[in-house]
Amino acid sequence: MCLALPLRGEAPRLAQPIDCTLGEDCYIQNYVDHDPGPGYADFTCGPLSYDGHKGTDFALISRAAMTAGVTVHAAAAGRVTALRDGMTDGVFLEDPAAVKDRECGNGVVIDHGEDWQTQYCHLQKDSVSVTKGQSVKAGAPLGRVGLSGRTEFPHVHVSLRHDGKAVDPFNPDGDHACEEMPRRTLWQDPAPHYRPGGMLSAGFSDAVPAYDHVKSGRAATVHLPADAPALVVWGFAFGGRPGDRVMLEINAPDGSRIISHTVELENPMGLFFRAAGKRRSGSAWPKGVYHGQVSLQRDGQHLGTQHTTVTIGP
Ligand SMILES: [Zn+2]
Known part of the structure; x- marks a missing residue:
């Protein structure tokens, strides 16, 4: 039996109000x-x-x-x-x-x-x-x-x-049933997908970047000199909860792993970034393309990954 109430007074059906792709940009x-x-x-x-x-x-x-x-x-x-x-x-x-x-x-x-x-x-x-x-x-x-x-x-x-x-166009009846897919929304089909958190961007730098640079989109570099003092990968994310794990990895041009680091969040965070890296040990980094990867996990569930690269060389 259907117990749904009729729509209230010709409710509009909403189109996405912004020109971008949710989950991408x-x-x-x-x-x-x-x-x-x-x-x-x-x-x-x-x-x-x-x-x-x-x-x-x-x-x-x-x-x-x-x-x-x-x-x-x-x-x-x-x-x-x-x-x-x-x-x-x-x-x-x-x-x-x-x-x-x-x-x-x-x-x-x-x-x-x-x-x-x-x-x-x-x-x-x-x-x-x-x-x-x-x-x-x-x-x-x-x-x-x-x-x-x-x-x-x-x-x-x-x-x-x-x-x-x-x-709330995601839950116009206000029944607050804690469901990620409410029975009825006021969005045009398909309604925007609920993401409980995820990665927004990642990048390389030669030191832990200032948070302001991460937020502004200025922190990532795609090229570093062979004598860069350190190689740091960072990831910017939203919707963090206590116990979430941020996994950061850097792989060298020959495929060998340079770092693999996991950080556990202690507090809920609307927006945050985490970074991990390695100081230069010899006189120069081997030249080539380095690959970075930052992932967010919650209770063993994958919430997103961002990939990034940097080229070291003259
Ligand atoms: Zn608002």
Whole structure:
């Protein structure tokens, strides 16, 4: 017997609101918070959320990707009822008070009728390409992913509201059954796949890189001199949980293993990186292409691997 309730007031079916491939050049960092108390939980009961979060955060893997330009699209047809542009990207990182009451940053609100609305936040300064009152089709470009308002990483925050209340498109009935594949979503088929964590990028460097360089996409080098003081491989990842294992490996041009190192996480981490490497022992590294590999594992399950190479030589 089917006990499903009818859809509430012509709920829109949402298209992916960002021009990227989930699991490749973007991922979902946070979902709507389903925990009514001071804790937080995404619709699977996992920790990819934070207290009071009312939307879905589609994130890019680096600030370099943001600078290259990634379009934000209307998730469904409707009319633009509000927008803001002109706020500088990255201000929150330097002066959190500067975004007070303007947490969304540069953003767009679309009315889909029947009291359904979507809102898109943190767009790049001067990128908003629609006007107030404009009718848009599903998939219409609205602007570009940025870092405006209250955000520390490049992403578009998309919230869905009905009668002014937040609705999780992954679990619109709010039954919070802790399932990764809810019975009904408000996404067009196929709904975005839930990833409980994974690798975002990996690279080589001659020292443990600054975290800021990892996040910005500037940490990796593809070429090192033979007298580089050390050979370090690092991996950038999201959704870490205590007990997760990060496995880092470097293989020499002749295929021999230079390092194989496992780090266990002690704390939950939304975004993090780990690095491992070896100091030069002789006067020079053998020339050639070195292969690096960084994987994330949870309870024996593989959550992702990133491969990277560096060429050592003149
Ligand atoms: Zn958000």
